[in-house]
Amino acid sequence: MKRILLWLAMLACLAGSAFSAHAAITINTSVQYKIKNAASGLVLGIDGASQAAGAKVVQWADNGTTDHLWHFMPMGNGEYNIENMLTHQVLGVSSASTADGAQIVQWADSGTRDHLWTVTQAASGNFLIQNVNSGKYLEVFQASNLNTATIDQWGLTGCACQEWQLVNTQVRPYPLPRAVSGNGRFVHDPYMLRDAGGTYWLYGSHQTLATSTDLNTFTPYTNCTTAQRGGYATCPSIGPDFPSWSGLQTPKGWNNGANTDIWAPSLMVVNGTYYQYYSIPYLPSTQAKALIGVATSSAPQGPWTDKGVVTRSWTSNDVPPAGFKKTTDNAIDPAPFRDASGNWWMTWGSWTDGLHLMQLNPATGLQSTTNTTVYTIARRGSPTSAVEGPFIYYYNGYYYFFAPINVCCNASSPYRTIVGRSTSVTGPYVDRGGVALTAGGGTILLSTHGNVIGPGGGSVFTDAGNNNRPTFVYHYYDGNNGGAATLGINPLGFTADGWPFVIAN
Structure with missing residues (x-):
C-alpha cells in the first residue's frame, strides 16, 4: 500500500x-x-x-x-x-x-x-x-x-x-565566545581560576600559563629569562624531572631538548594551597602510555612541589616500565573537584575504555586507600567515536559532567562538548534525553559554528568577578586565524529544569 x-x-x-x-x-x-x-x-x-x-x-x-x-x-x-x-x-x-x-x-x-x-x-x-x-x-x-x-x-x-x-534563519546556533586578546589567549585544554586579588589565571596543555585582570586580555606568565623564552619546555611550570616520574616523560626530541610536556592541567584550591593535577605522556602518546601526577604550591604560579603519581596507564603490548602495569584506561586529562560533602575526587580519561572517577585522600592528594573503587562514568561505542577530557562541576544539587567528543585537534576538527548530570557524584550520569553517558549519551552543549571550530577541552569555574556565575572556558580552532587554538569563554545559563546552556558574554 x-x-x-x-x-x-x-x-x-x-x-x-x-x-x-x-x-x-x-x-x-x-x-x-x-x-x-x-x-x-x-x-x-x-x-x-x-x-x-x-x-x-x-x-x-x-x-x-x-x-x-x-x-x-x-x-x-x-x-x-x-x-x-x-x-x-x-x-x-x-x-x-x-x-x-x-x-x-x-x-x-x-x-x-x-x-x-x-x-x-x-x-x-x-x-x-x-x-x-x-x-x-x-x-x-x-x-x-x-x-x-x-x-x-x-x-x-x-x-x-x-x-x-x-x-x-540568519540566526546563530550559539552565541560567540568572549572577545579576548593577547598572546596568552592561545591555549589547548584550558582551566581557569580567579585568585583572591581578582587576577584570572589560565592554565593549559604544553606549559601554558597566562593571566588577565579583566577577562579580556591574556598575557603569558613566565619566570623564564629572556633567553629561555620561545620554547614551552625550556622553562616548565612543572618539573623538570620530578622524582616521582623522572625519566618516564615525553622524550627530549619532542620538546627542544627538554623532557617535560604537561597535558591538560586542572587545579583545586583548598585552604590556600593550590593542587595542580596534570598528565604526562610516556614516549609517543599512542596506546595510552601516560601518568597523572599532582603538585602543590602556595601560589597559582608555583613553584610546585612534587606530591607523587596519582595513577598510571599502559595499554600497549610493549613491556611496561617499572611502576607501570597493563591497564585499559588512559591516564590523561585529570580534573579534581570536591563533592557537596567536601570529599575529594578526580575524573580522568581519554578514548580507550571511557572516562573514570576515583576518590582522593585529602591528606595526600593521591587515590583514597579506603575507597579504591574506580567508577566508569562515560564511554562511547568505538575509538572513532571518542570521548575524553572530563570535567565535573557541582551546582544546585547536581553534578554536571562536561566532556568533548570526536577527534581534535585542527581547523577541520569535529570536536564538540556534551553534558550530562547526576544527583550522585558516582553516577549514573544521564543526558537530558534520558540516555546514560555510559551508553553513549550526552546532550550537546556547544559545537562548531562558523569560525568557532571544534569547541572542546573545557572546564567550568565560578567567576567571583561576575556574580559567581558558572563560566565555561574551552578552546576552539579559530577559522578566522588559520585554525589557531584559541581561548573561548561563555557564561552558563540553566533551563527551568536545570540543564546548562552557553550564553553571550
Missing part, C-alpha cells in the same frame, strides 16, 4: 525530472535552518517537542517553535550531524536500520553512522538529504501533507516528498 500511495504522490507532484542530483554541497554552519519539505510545505520538528531520546521526527506547520530549528555540524568528507536546537540531539534512524520505511528519530550524539548525512542539490534547486549508513533518503511518510506526518527513509524514488528546502 505504501508503494501505491507513494507512486500516486509522485505522479501528482510531477517531480520525477527534478532528481538529477548534483555533488554534495557545503552547508553554512554559522546559522540555524528550517528544513522544509518541497511537497508539503511543512517543516521538520520533534513530535510533541519532546526531549526524550528516540522521539519521532515529524513535519509540522512552521509556527516558530525551537524544535523546528536545525544546525548542521560538519564531520568531514562532506558529511554532517544534524542537531536539533531545542533538544540538542541529532537526527538518526531508529535502531540504525538500513530498511526502506525506517522511522527517523532524534538521539544522543553517540557517534553511530546512522547519525551521518550528506546533502546534494537536485535539478529543481531543492535538496536531497541522504543517510550515510543506509544510503536511503529523508522523506515524508506516504508523501503526506498532514501535520504530524512522520519522517522515514527510502531509496531514491523521484518523489517531491524527498526534496527539501533549507531555509536560512
Whole structure:
C-alpha cells in the first residue's frame, strides 16, 4: 500500500525530472535552518517537542517553535550531524536500520553512522538529504501533507516528498565566545581560576600559563629569562624531572631538548594551597602510555612541589616500565573537584575504555586507600567515536559532567562538548534525553559554528568577578586565524529544569 500511495504522490507532484542530483554541497554552519519539505510545505520538528531520546521526527506547520530549528555540524568528507536546537540531539534512524520505511528519530550524539548525512542539490534547486549508513533518503511518510506526518527513509524514488528546502534563519546556533586578546589567549585544554586579588589565571596543555585582570586580555606568565623564552619546555611550570616520574616523560626530541610536556592541567584550591593535577605522556602518546601526577604550591604560579603519581596507564603490548602495569584506561586529562560533602575526587580519561572517577585522600592528594573503587562514568561505542577530557562541576544539587567528543585537534576538527548530570557524584550520569553517558549519551552543549571550530577541552569555574556565575572556558580552532587554538569563554545559563546552556558574554 505504501508503494501505491507513494507512486500516486509522485505522479501528482510531477517531480520525477527534478532528481538529477548534483555533488554534495557545503552547508553554512554559522546559522540555524528550517528544513522544509518541497511537497508539503511543512517543516521538520520533534513530535510533541519532546526531549526524550528516540522521539519521532515529524513535519509540522512552521509556527516558530525551537524544535523546528536545525544546525548542521560538519564531520568531514562532506558529511554532517544534524542537531536539533531545542533538544540538542541529532537526527538518526531508529535502531540504525538500513530498511526502506525506517522511522527517523532524534538521539544522543553517540557517534553511530546512522547519525551521518550528506546533502546534494537536485535539478529543481531543492535538496536531497541522504543517510550515510543506509544510503536511503529523508522523506515524508506516504508523501503526506498532514501535520504530524512522520519522517522515514527510502531509496531514491523521484518523489517531491524527498526534496527539501533549507531555509536560512540568519540566526546563530550559539552565541560567540568572549572577545579576548593577547598572546596568552592561545591555549589547548584550558582551566581557569580567579585568585583572591581578582587576577584570572589560565592554565593549559604544553606549559601554558597566562593571566588577565579583566577577562579580556591574556598575557603569558613566565619566570623564564629572556633567553629561555620561545620554547614551552625550556622553562616548565612543572618539573623538570620530578622524582616521582623522572625519566618516564615525553622524550627530549619532542620538546627542544627538554623532557617535560604537561597535558591538560586542572587545579583545586583548598585552604590556600593550590593542587595542580596534570598528565604526562610516556614516549609517543599512542596506546595510552601516560601518568597523572599532582603538585602543590602556595601560589597559582608555583613553584610546585612534587606530591607523587596519582595513577598510571599502559595499554600497549610493549613491556611496561617499572611502576607501570597493563591497564585499559588512559591516564590523561585529570580534573579534581570536591563533592557537596567536601570529599575529594578526580575524573580522568581519554578514548580507550571511557572516562573514570576515583576518590582522593585529602591528606595526600593521591587515590583514597579506603575507597579504591574506580567508577566508569562515560564511554562511547568505538575509538572513532571518542570521548575524553572530563570535567565535573557541582551546582544546585547536581553534578554536571562536561566532556568533548570526536577527534581534535585542527581547523577541520569535529570536536564538540556534551553534558550530562547526576544527583550522585558516582553516577549514573544521564543526558537530558534520558540516555546514560555510559551508553553513549550526552546532550550537546556547544559545537562548531562558523569560525568557532571544534569547541572542546573545557572546564567550568565560578567567576567571583561576575556574580559567581558558572563560566565555561574551552578552546576552539579559530577559522578566522588559520585554525589557531584559541581561548573561548561563555557564561552558563540553566533551563527551568536545570540543564546548562552557553550564553553571550
